[in-house]
Amino acid sequence: MWMEQQRSPSGSSQSPRSPSAQPYLLVSVTDPVKLGNGVQAYISYRVIAKTNFPEYLGPEKIVIRRYSDFVWLHDRLFENYKGVFIPPLPEKSAVEKFRFSAEFIEMRRQALDIFVNRIASHHELRQSEDLRTFLQVDEEVMERLRSYETGIFKKPADLMQIFKDVQSRVTDVVLGKEKPVEESHPEYEKMKHYIFELENHLAEAQKQAYRLVKRHRELGKSLSDFGNAVKLLGACEENAIGKAFSELGAKSELVSAKLQKEAHELLMHFEEPLKDYVRAVQSIKATIADRGIAFRQQCELAETIKLKEINLDKLMLTRSDKVRDAEIEYREVSHFT
Structure with missing residues (x-):
């Protein structure tokens, strides 16, 4: 215990x-x-x-x-x-x-x-x-x-800033001021392609599982309705035909219950696991997207450091009084690498 x-x-x-x-x-x-x-x-x-x-x-x-x-x-x-x-x-x-x-x-x-x-x-x-x-x-x-x-209750100013940042980024790309930076590595690209293909296949399998469950339920419902109708018909007859109708109705209801049970089992042990796999792949894609963002940020930081270094070299050559400030900026940016 x-x-x-x-x-x-x-x-x-x-x-x-x-x-x-x-x-x-x-x-x-x-x-x-x-x-x-x-x-x-x-x-x-x-x-x-x-x-x-x-x-x-x-x-x-x-x-x-x-x-x-x-x-x-x-x-x-x-x-x-x-x-x-x-x-x-x-x-x-x-x-x-x-x-x-x-x-x-x-x-x-x-x-x-x-x-x-x-x-x-x-x-x-x-x-x-x-x-x-x-x-x-x-x-x-x-x-x-x-x-x-959770960040759900963001201030309007925060939301406006997010919108402006996105708008500025899109404008830069459209005008050619900035080209999207993407990580390019054969193994990584192969893995991404596999994940995207896997999502498509799993989504299609889940769709077919949904249709299978739906078909079982509809068939079970139809048999249940048929069984009820046949039993009512049998109740109107007093001879062997009435008894046969009643037995047919009872059998239909039994088959209906079996189909409904099978539909539930298919849902819990087939369709739902497939849906879970689809969600898992989507979470992996979100992680991949985060990796892409981190890679772009790293490239942007490297470019910023390079520009700061060039600017510092220029100021040192001209013996500008801004050298000290440039050195501080360069050290601050380099600290993040």
């Missing part, structure tokens, strides 16, 4: 939090509950973390989290761990009638459980302070963090 002492092979007792114990972090997302009404309604989850990591407050912690809290964790990790593959989140359903269906809630619970356990099993992400926060703080603290640290 979790709270019991473990015994070493020699037979001596060993505390789960002792230095010699095998480090572990196990997380489970359970007990989805609908809270609130109307547009304010949401699903909460019980998140249970069990660990012997000394950074955690205790061997077991139970907190209540909602979907937006998982989004907060994902976004924080994506921001703080550039170049690291961040596991994907399940998509958010915008269709009200599906958002609170038992099937959708269970699919999301499983996907969130996979998401957080992938983080917990990653050698670098599992050490994240954001993960510790997510797994330990109470709901009020989590709500404040979600409100003020």
